[in-house]
Amino acid sequence: MRWSVAVALLVMLLTVTLCAEARAAAPSVHVSVLSDGPGVVDIDAVRGARGWIDAGDALRWRDDARWWRIDITPEADPARATAAEDWIVSIREAYDAQLVAYAPPDYRPRPLATFDPSVSQIGSRHRLTITVPADAWQAPVFIELIEARRQPMGVAAQPLSTYLADDYGRVRFSSAVLSAQLLLVTVATIFAFALRRWMLLLFCVWVLSTAAYLVVMRGELVALAPWFPPEHAMRVAGLGISLGLLSAYAFLYVLLQVSRRFPRIARVYRIILLSCAALMVVIPFVPITSVAPPFVNLLLLALGLTTLAIGLLRAVAGDREALYFLIGWGLVSVVAMMRAAYFMRHAGTPEWLEYLHPATDAFGALILVLATARAARYAEREMVSARQSAMTDPLTGLPNRAQLDLGVAQLMDAAAAREDALAVLFVDLDHFKQVNDRFGHDVGDACLQAMSGILRRHVRTTDLVARYGGEEFVLVLDGADDVSALRAAETLRAAVEADGRHVDGTLVGLTVSIGVATLETGDDVTRLFKRADAALYRAKHAGRNCVIVARPDIDHPRLEPV
16 A cells, blocks of 8 residues: 555656646757857857857857857747747756847847846746747847856747746746745654654755755745855855755664664765765865865765665665665655766756656655654654563563552652542462462462452552562552542452452462551651551461551551661
């Protein structure tokens, strides 16, 4: 069932991205580059130049080219081409590129920049846009590429209304992903403090870094922080996502229990983590930026592959948390590596990956926070179980001596605060050694278990019953005075005599002797227990199978003179 849900979610994500890709399909454009571009600096000369070379549908940095030409070729929708509606030429994945656009009819220079708030845009900054009047759609648009990365920048053309609708869809999608990420950070932070799982704070750093990276790469930084220096946007985004990955791998180191399960790998893992952290501190201040970032990326890739291998090994061994890890982080890693492969080949990422990448980050974060919460819940259960085992008698299931000492002190304090009564019953099985000698220890253990069942049936939920040791039990009756305590003790004695005659088909004839003591002013646990024990001693010597209430003149412990 759980696997079915996970598969269904993945199918939904892929369906959304494929639908988004299909919806974003636009009338084609033809992009060409001027072969002797670097030598031409005047737009009039560019417009009249010959020697344009086909470049497909993308712009890219070339050392031998400066000028690019974009022609709208809307054969796919001729009706829209003749409609009285402006066209939008959009450029995606421009990031920090410096471009100047020359569009009809006047071909005046217009700077294009993702992170510069002074540059106006149509719609959001997910794309750089150039407006082409409806009556000039057949005229070319020229782009002067001053500086850019090696990655291709995809170009498309759409009627204004279509572009705005698609742009609105992209903004809604990004907003939904960001909202989900911020919600996950909030939930993880609450879990971290409530469950004292501080490793979740490392998880929060990773989720926040992916959210910040999305904000920068989508150009939303301009709206959220217009004061931020645009020339540093990509640099900060890169360092931020590296810091986030570093935090994620530290979080996964704890989640997968690498140090305990793979001690040799753990040492190498820690060295790589510390090396990445040191380089990230050095990069902003030491001029080795051309070497350090690729080296950091290689180290992070090594951590990613190591983490996936550890998760796979643990999943094969049947670890359920590792399965959750593979579903969550495995999907994030696969998509991230896919995106990195496109960048390393300078091929540009397909448009569907623009949707899939942030969606898998949010989905993976959800799975990981659920896996962590699940692991914390089971750890808490184990802790409670261990604590309960330490306070419970394993044979009878009753509270043991340690739990009795803690519980009786609390009940006495509460009774003293209310000025209410409280009674203690010491209960001892008669002739228990003879039962063991005659019938064996198996029957003796069965007698103790039967006794615990009788005690449970004859006490209230507010009372405390415990095994004191051997064949001796203690009951603490909250609110019971001498009369009610004696009545309860007699009822219990009669019940044992009746219900304990046969145990597991063996005629053993269980009976009990009971000593009763009630709380007096100035009592502590020791004094109260001594009086009850003294009353029990008198019950044993009175012939057993009877109840004796402590008397102050006989059973009251005396203070020896100093």
